[in-house]
Amino acid sequence: MSLKTISRLFAYSPRYLQNARALNINTVNKEVVKSSYSIRGHLNTVSDQLRKRMAAGEKLPFDSIIPCNIGNPLAVGKDPLTFPRDVVSCIENTKLLNSADISEEAKDRAKQIIASTGGRFGGYTKSQGIEIVRQHIAEFMYKRDGYPCKPDDIYLSDGASSAISFLMTLLIQHNNVGIMTPFPTYPVYTSEAAVHGGKIVPFYLRESNNWSLDIEELVRAYNLAIKEGIDVRCMVIINPCNPTGHVLRPETMRTIVDFCEQNNILLIADEVYQDVVYNKERPFYSFKKIASQMKSNIQLVSLHSISKGFMGECGHRGGYFELYHFPEDVKAQIFKMATFGLCPNAVGQVIVDCMVHPPEAPENKAIWESERNSYITKLQQKSVKLAECFNSLPGIKCKPADGGWYLFPALSLPLKALEAAKSCRWQREVMPPDFFWCLKLLEETGVIVVPGSGFGQVPGTFHFRSTFLPEDEKFDQVIERITKFQNEFMTKYD
Amino acid sequence: MSLKTISRLFAYSPRYLQNARALNINTVNKEVVKSSYSIRGHLNTVSDQLRKRMAAGEKLPFDSIIPCNIGNPLAVGKDPLTFPRDVVSCIENTKLLNSADISEEAKDRAKQIIASTGGRFGGYTKSQGIEIVRQHIAEFMYKRDGYPCKPDDIYLSDGASSAISFLMTLLIQHNNVGIMTPFPTYPVYTSEAAVHGGKIVPFYLRESNNWSLDIEELVRAYNLAIKEGIDVRCMVIINPCNPTGHVLRPETMRTIVDFCEQNNILLIADEVYQDVVYNKERPFYSFKKIASQMKSNIQLVSLHSISKGFMGECGHRGGYFELYHFPEDVKAQIFKMATFGLCPNAVGQVIVDCMVHPPEAPENKAIWESERNSYITKLQQKSVKLAECFNSLPGIKCKPADGGWYLFPALSLPLKALEAAKSCRWQREVMPPDFFWCLKLLEETGVIVVPGSGFGQVPGTFHFRSTFLPEDEKFDQVIERITKFQNEFMTKYD
Numbered sequence: 001m002s003l004k005t006i007s008r009l010f011a012y013s014p015r016y017l018q019n020a021r022a023l024n025i026n027t028v029n030k031e032v033v034k035s036s037y038s039i040r041g042h043l044n045t046v047s048d049q050l051r052k053r054m055a056a057g058e059k060l061p062f063d064s065i066i067p068c069n070i071g072n073p074l075a076v077g078k079d080p081l082t083f084p085r086d087v088v089s090c091i092e093n094t095k096l097l098n099s100a101d102i103s104e105e106a107k108d109r110a111k112q113i114i115a116s117t118g119g120r121f122g123g124y125t126k127s128q129g130i131e132i133v134r135q136h137i138a139e140f141m142y143k144r145d146g147y148p149c150k151p152d153d154i155y156l157s158d159g160a161s162s163a164i165s166f167l168m169t170l171l172i173q174h175n176n177v178g179i180m181t182p183f184p185t186y187p188v189y190t191s192e193a194a195v196h197g198g199k200i201v202p203f204y205l206r207e208s209n210n211w212s213l214d215i216e217e218l219v220r221a222y223n224l225a226i227k228e229g230i231d232v233r234c235m236v237i238i239n240p241c242n243p244t245g246h247v248l249r250p251e252t253m254r255t256i257v258d259f260c261e262q263n264n265i266l267l268i269a270d271e272v273y274q275d276v277v278y279n280k281e282r283p284f285y286s287f288k289k290i291a292s293q294m295k296s297n298i299q300l301v302s303l304h305s306i307s308k309g310f311m312g313e314c315g316h317r318g319g320y321f322e323l324y325h326f327p328e329d330v331k332a333q334i335f336k337m338a339t340f341g342l343c344p345n346a347v348g349q350v351i352v353d354c355m356v357h358p359p360e361a362p363e364n365k366a367i368w369e370s371e372r373n374s375y376i377t378k379l380q381q382k383s384v385k386l387a388e389c390f391n392s393l394p395g396i397k398c399k400p401a402d403g404g405w406y407l408f409p410a411l412s413l414p415l416k417a418l419e420a421a422k423s424c425r426w427q428r429e430v431m432p433p434d435f436f437w438c439l440k441l442l443e444e445t446g447v448i449v450v451p452g453s454g455f456g457q458v459p460g461t462f463h464f465r466s467t468f469l470p471e472d473e474k475f476d477q478v479i480e481r482i483t484k485f486q487n488e489f490m491t492k493y494d
Numbered sequence: 495m496s497l498k499t500i501s502r503l504f505a506y507s508p509r510y511l512q513n514a515r516a517l518n519i520n521t522v523n524k525e526v527v528k529s530s531y532s533i534r535g536h537l538n539t540v541s542d543q544l545r546k547r548m549a550a551g552e553k554l555p556f557d558s559i560i561p562c563n564i565g566n567p568l569a570v571g572k573d574p575l576t577f578p579r580d581v582v583s584c585i586e587n588t589k590l591l592n593s594a595d596i597s598e599e600a601k602d603r604a605k606q607i608i609a610s611t612g613g614r615f616g617g618y619t620k621s622q623g624i625e626i627v628r629q630h631i632a633e634f635m636y637k638r639d640g641y642p643c644k645p646d647d648i649y650l651s652d653g654a655s656s657a658i659s660f661l662m663t664l665l666i667q668h669n670n671v672g673i674m675t676p677f678p679t680y681p682v683y684t685s686e687a688a689v690h691g692g693k694i695v696p697f698y699l700r701e702s703n704n705w706s707l708d709i710e711e712l713v714r715a716y717n718l719a720i721k722e723g724i725d726v727r728c729m730v731i732i733n734p735c736n737p738t739g740h741v742l743r744p745e746t747m748r749t750i751v752d753f754c755e756q757n758n759i760l761l762i763a764d765e766v767y768q769d770v771v772y773n774k775e776r777p778f779y780s781f782k783k784i785a786s787q788m789k790s791n792i793q794l795v796s797l798h799s800i801s802k803g804f805m806g807e808c809g810h811r812g813g814y815f816e817l818y819h820f821p822e823d824v825k826a827q828i829f830k831m832a833t834f835g836l837c838p839n840a841v842g843q844v845i846v847d848c849m850v851h852p853p854e855a856p857e858n859k860a861i862w863e864s865e866r867n868s869y870i871t872k873l874q875q876k877s878v879k880l881a882e883c884f885n886s887l888p889g890i891k892c893k894p895a896d897g898g899w900y901l902f903p904a905l906s907l908p909l910k911a912l913e914a915a916k917s918c919r920w921q922r923e924v925m926p927p928d929f930f931w932c933l934k935l936l937e938e939t940g941v942i943v944v945p946g947s948g949f950g951q952v953p954g955t956f957h958f959r960s961t962f963l964p965e966d967e968k969f970d971q972v973i974e975r976i977t978k979f980q981n982e983f984m985t986k987y988d
Contacts (some may be wrong), residue, residue: 022727022760022793025823029667037833074617085587092585095595102587117809123568124801125807158652158811161836169689173523191834193665210890218643233516266516307618315611315653316838339531339538340685342655345839346809439745 035194036188043069043355043438044427047448062446062481066474068466070450071242071405077471081311081371084354087113088347091121103162105361113350122185125346129156129320129337133353140356145289145490155334156344156352158317160272160305165192167268167301167321171234171339172198178230180221180265182213183456186242190456194252199231201225204458207410208409210399211244213237215255222263234266235259240273240284243381243408244337245401247384253290260298269302272319275309275372277403278368278380285402288324300324306351308405310372318348382468382475383407389479393486399418405469410451411462412439417493434462440489445481507696528690532681532948536920537563537932541942552683556940556975560968562960563942565736567806567898571965575805576867577858578848581607582841585615589887594671599855608843618961621832623650623814631814634850642818649828650838650846652811654766654799657685661762661795661815664831665728666692666946672719674729674759676707677950678957679900680736684950695719698952701904704893705738708730709749716757720817728760734767734778737902737949737959741776747784754792763796769803769866771897772874778897794818800845802899804866812842812849841879876962876969877901883973884898899963902946905931906954909985928956934983940976 020026026032033331047065054060065073074080090096093112097107098226114121116236118130128134134151141149157163175197180480181189183202203221205211205299218235225232238257240247248256259265269287277284288302305319323331383401390398390409398409413421413433421436430454431439452463470478514520519527538922542560545861548554562571566774585608591601599906608615622628651657665671666687673687677696682692697715699705712729719726730751734741741880742750752759763781770777778892785792785968797811817825848940851863884892884903892903907915907927924945925933934940946957951961 020758021819021821021824022758023665023824024821025827027665027667027727028827029664029826031667032664032827032831035830035834039832041830041833070618072617074614075612079614080616089583089587090589092586093579093596096583096590096593099590099595101589101593118569120573122574122807122809123566124564155657158839159836160658161834165835170523171517171521173521188834196829199961206923224817233521260516264514264516278839312557313616315616315837317837317839325515327518328521330515330517333519333522333526336531336535337689339535340529340682340689341659342653342682342848343809343811345652345811345842347758347841349840 002134012315013084029195031195031197035049035191036187036454038450041454043442043448043450047441050442050446061444061447064474064477065446065448065450065465066470066478066481067376068468068470068478070312071308071467071469072468073405074314076084076469076474078312078375078469079371080313081354081368083359083368084313084351085310086348087354091350092347103359103361103364104361105364109354111357113353118344122346124428125156125343125349127341127343128152128335128345129344130349130353131156134320136357137322141286141288141322145278146243147153147292148288153323153331155321155338156349157319157321158344158348159307159314160270160303160319161188161192162317162344163303163319163321164268166337168192170334172196173267175199176229176231177226178232178234180218180225180232181456182236182241183236183458184243184452184465185456186238186270187454189236199225199230201230202456205241205246206243207399207458207461210482211241211246211408213246213248213252213256215252215259218259220257222259223413232263232265234268236268237287238273239287240277240403242270242273242404245285245399245404247279247402248352248482250285250290251280251283252289254294256293256299257287257291257296258317261296266301267345271302272305272308273450274304276376276379276405278376278383279402281401282402286451288322291324297325299326308347310356310375311351311355313348313351316348316351318350318352318484320352325456341455357460365469376473376492379405381466384440385475386468386479389420389483392488393483396486405467407468408446408463408465409456411452412466413437413462414490416494417489420493433460434464437462437489438464441482442483445485447478447481447485479482501736505751509981523689525689525691529685530681530948531685531798532699532944533826535948536927537929537936537942537944538893540936542932544940545662554940555938558968558971559940559942560964560972561942561977562962562964562972563944565802565961565963566808567899568808570968572806572869572963573865574807575848575862575977576861577853578805578807578845578895581844583843584873586841595698596859597853597855599853603805603848603853604653610838615840619650619837619843621835621837622646622829623648623838624840624843624847627843628814628903630847631816632941635780635782635816639780639786641783641786643782647825649698649817649832650843651813652838652842654764654797654813655682655686656811656838657797657813657815658762660831662690662692664828665760666690670725671691672724672726672728673720674712674726675950676730676732676735676960677952678737678946680732680764681948683730693719694725695724696950697761699738700953701716701734701893701955701988705735705902707740707742707746707750707751708748712750712753720954723831723883726757726759728762729754729979730762730764731781732764733896734771736764736767736898737900739893739898739900739902739945741771743776744776744779744784744922747779748788749790751781751785751788753788755790760793760795763794765796766799766802767898768798769824770870770873770899773894776896781817785818790899791819793820800842800849804847804869805845805849807842807845810842810845811839812844812846814846816912834852873899873962874966880960880962880973881968885975887977890980900959901958901962902949902957905946907956908984908987909932911983917927926956928958930957931983932958934978935979939979941972941975941979954967
């Protein structure tokens, strides 16, 4: 059959006649177009352009870009822990099982994991994750909480963000599924819920009370959603909180569990910062432990990750989630869906193994603890120092962090600054004032932070999120540059 | 406020009153429930149970399980290539940059990649992938095709399956988006299209003509879909083909490009088996090359992966896709969506780098080529041997493989076997006859293959997919066990 004949056979195709592309901005999934992810958004692109201009020899008002926008400590001075990298390098390259450079315990761990993957590392693992790793996670959870944990209820993931995407796919079956989300929130929740067509039901954290969570606000948000006909199925809690640094009290957690139980809401507990808590009066408790103590029946998924805490192994994309009180037929669907992605990357799984099952031989244990503790101590000191810096500046008010990696200070912007922002455009819309402030900060100091508008905030308030991850002189530079900038900014727009 | 007061405030919640779980089988995303992925489906679960029974000491009719279902060569005897593992172990553990066990070239590559990730490896990379890796990919594509390739049009991914999921999210914005898919197909396409709510528009490959693709069949499938009101946006072509082993001729590829251009269809070219072609008369051509030669304007996404070909690094989850003829505003959406997942795992990206930019120092190059070529030669020999075995057996007819990792033989099942299958249940439905055959094969021989019904096949025909990946005595065992089984099966159901 000739092509001409075939052409005549073709049915009417409006897109062809309009000469539009198969995939153009009107045919891209609209949920994708509507969604956004502020942390890697426009300011990140601007910083790339600034870097290129500097590399091309242009003189800018600063000699380096310092990212305080992304929680990515290895990019700003952190060293990886020794033990996981020893294990991974042996697993990747078995001739190193004879190397004098690597501890015997790391070699043994490598052998144990290689054996659990069938004798040769690098093939697909089980879709749910390597068995010995899930077993070690279950032991870690039992030790942490004092309640049993089954390896079969654990799924390894490519970091927490892939777990979030996975859960949103599972939960959102129509455009009316409501996901209760704290505002401010880690924006991957809102991005992924949006892409999957879900409805965000925001509840506001109370800044005046150190960013605590009020049950009255949960009730308000829930009732409003129900009134609007939204089918509220799920609530996200991030504890220790990103971006506020707040750590929940057990009594608040119990109230949340009761709320979920009474309203039949599945709780997603994002606990990826569980290992970095600075406020001695606010130790970390897992929702699994609290719910178990209460003998609650709530459905719970809890997330953990190697990217955060004291590991910072972000690029290895490792994490896991535990299912709690899931019926067998739903678990079968989850298992099936996990097979579509074949398996999470195997190296990330190995580093998860090291996180939940650290070295025990005295010498390796000492190194591990020293690396971990000195990092957490430095983080704590920097969190205090940066909060003090912010609070010493005009127009910035900052709550201290109980834990986590971030501060979320409030900005009081002068009227002239609000006016100036109004005359700026961003993606064809008026630039939010905190975005304007962050853009100026970046352009004048090279320090990247994220506007509060990307996290959700009470309308009319302005914030930004900053990590305190940069180390040594980079950290001092952050303080110095922001101090100079803010004093000048407030004078300029006074 | 007391909990009792709060309870009274709660709005009416039908799920609570019905005492059903927030997430139960009726509230799980229905697209997930409808979807399936046969390769890791029920037979995989049965094989796990058999393994456990053997481990518990039970005597079965075989002494080992041999997986020919999953394309996972490191699980069945393949060794990883030396160079990528040397590079990865150095990158993970920089003290090995002084090790005598690792070649200087691998150390240099490691240093180059570490420099490209900002001086310390393990943090998040750029969402699109490490810059030097994308540059190496672009050079590889240019060398392969003779047409320019821009690093900015390349996205690294966690293997091809995550790229497929990504593309389906992008493409499917309502339940009426049609994805033209070859039957038989690699089932991740149908699974992911289903989960995202798309409509599969199948076109059948012609078994009688060595599984070739007929333009008349494309036209039939397309016209039927248009008649049904489906908005056909995209076509998937897998070349070399999974599961049939067919490699497309350039003239067929040109017809496909014309068809896509005239009907304004975006082409997803899955070219992950491009490096393993056995039929000298059917060399591999990329769709990028063919479309470029034709000066065609079609929109094309081409996929590649470290999991397949001669690498087999499945568990490292590395791959990439190239966008061709994408408008800038769509690319901006793709870039944004890539940021939601933060970045593909960094180690997978390093192995992609080694695949597209192999070692050049004479000694390393010799090792690389010997490892690669001996593996491909063995694959070819085994493909012939297994096809000959199948064709020597009653009730099985098998086309030889031009390339790839699989054979997709046809089963002629005796009436009595069809009757026997009818009396078996699987997921409350009648068991497809080829599923019945595969289950019997597994239970009696320990060899796992995948029923054709999971790939799509002409109704009334039956097939199975088998890899020829197992090495040495395992491969001999596959031939021996299937031979014995099929002779007995045909006698039993005669």
